[in-house]
Amino acid sequence: xxxxxxxxxxxxxxxxxxxxxxxxxxxxxxxxxxxxxxxxxxxxxxxxxxxxxxxxxxxxxxxxxxxxxxxxxxxxxxxxxxxxxxxxxxxxxxxxxxxxxxxxxxxxxxxxxxxxxxxxxxxxxxxxxxxxxxxxxxxxxxxxxxxxxxxxxxxxxxxxxxxxxxxxxxxxxxxxxxxxxxxxxxxxxxxxxxxxxxxxxxxxxxxxxxxxxxxxxxxxxxxxxxxxxxxxxxxxxxxxxxxxxxxxxxxxxxxxxxxxxxxxxxxxxxxxxxxxxxxxxxxxxxxxxxxxxxxxxxxxxxxxxxxxxxxxxxxxxxxxxxxxxxxxxxxxxxxxxxxxxxxxxxxxxxxxxxxxxxxxxxxxxxxxxxxxxxxxxxxxxxxxxxxxxxxxx
Numbered sequence: 001x002x003x004x005x006x007x008x009x010x011x012x013x014x015x016x017x018x019x020x021x022x023x024x025x026x027x028x029x030x031x032x033x034x035x036x037x038x039x040x041x042x043x044x045x046x047x048x049x050x051x052x053x054x055x056x057x058x059x060x061x062x063x064x065x066x067x068x069x070x071x072x073x074x075x076x077x078x079x080x081x082x083x084x085x086x087x088x089x090x091x092x093x094x095x096x097x098x099x100x101x102x103x104x105x106x107x108x109x110x111x112x113x114x115x116x117x118x119x120x121x122x123x124x125x126x127x128x129x130x131x132x133x134x135x136x137x138x139x140x141x142x143x144x145x146x147x148x149x150x151x152x153x154x155x156x157x158x159x160x161x162x163x164x165x166x167x168x169x170x171x172x173x174x175x176x177x178x179x180x181x182x183x184x185x186x187x188x189x190x191x192x193x194x195x196x197x198x199x200x201x202x203x204x205x206x207x208x209x210x211x212x213x214x215x216x217x218x219x220x221x222x223x224x225x226x227x228x229x230x231x232x233x234x235x236x237x238x239x240x241x242x243x244x245x246x247x248x249x250x251x252x253x254x255x256x257x258x259x260x261x262x263x264x265x266x267x268x269x270x271x272x273x274x275x276x277x278x279x280x281x282x283x284x285x286x287x288x289x290x291x292x293x294x295x296x297x298x299x300x301x302x303x304x305x306x307x308x309x310x311x312x313x314x315x316x317x318x319x320x321x322x323x324x325x326x327x328x329x330x331x332x333x334x335x336x337x338x339x340x341x342x343x344x345x346x347x348x349x350x351x352x353x354x355x356x357x358x359x360x361x362x363x364x365x366x367x368x369x370x371x372x373x374x375x376x377x378x379x380x381x382x383x384x385x386x387x388x389x390x391x392x393x
Contacts, residue, residue: 029291033281033284036284037280044276051210053269055203055207055210061260062199062200063110063200064112066199086119086122089120089126104357107120107123108267108360108364112364117173117365118162118166122159123162124373125161129154129351130158142331145392149384153344157352169372202237205233206238212227271356271359271363272356275356275358279319279354279356280320283318297315301333301338301339302337302342304386306382308341308342309341309381310345311342312346312385313377313381313382314378316350317349317350319355326346326347341390345382345384345386358374
């Protein structure tokens, strides 16, 4: 293990040296791309870290400490009832309005706690993909057909992705869960399932309200009303959370929770930062050119060919989309001549996968499983784009 860590350090030292030595930073294009990389990181830090990532890290830490492994195995384990585990995992995004990066601590928490790879990856896909607000906004801005196709495709994809991952890696899962079913129930310090469930629910609601995006002027009155009181609701829920902690949890449990949260933060935050920098350097923010200008991408995704849909799905899987930002990007690309099929392919692949979360997923699942997951998402998105493009044209 120590030898591997030393090799990793050597890799980063060499990579930084090579970048400093060979990258033509004096070039206007490269200089602009470098600026975009750090501006994207700044935008991410300002808009998503406090309201999205930090609550997600605490939820992941709570899952790891307070949720018994027996419970995870019962509902999400390899031997759990498939209807229950996949149903819950595949619709989780309807309550968690999170982006592809925010869902990572939650995914890491349930997977490392013993969840089967099928339900865990179904949850990983559905978290950012089945976002009710994003689907409604997609229908309003890009047309109801695209909004409906996105909603149906996201739920179906979550199920199929999980089932395929479970089937492909069934032997690995059998070895991984070999002794888990015989583990005794963990001590709950007198708390029942209802109390632990309410504690996690309050934290999830804090995440939902704190990260609630500002609706457009033409959006439903309900979304406007929720946004106007989001911070009152968040503060109220924080007070409830503090009361729960003082009433139901011992001091050593709270310390274990904080330690677990810090472990997830150390594992995920650096990789996210690196991924956002790379994505910003290559693609830039919406409307701001970087190393690869947006109009080049638009030129490659016109029509409804296999190549156009595949490129849209592949580009979407690399690009980072904060929640809802994919909609204005696609609006501009459609105006520049992007086909409707490739637009759906990018919608299905983009919010659920990104370069930052690829790095983190690889740290949790390993490279082989991560590449398989990405391939499944890209292939299914390409297929869905071609079918949709053939229907609407």
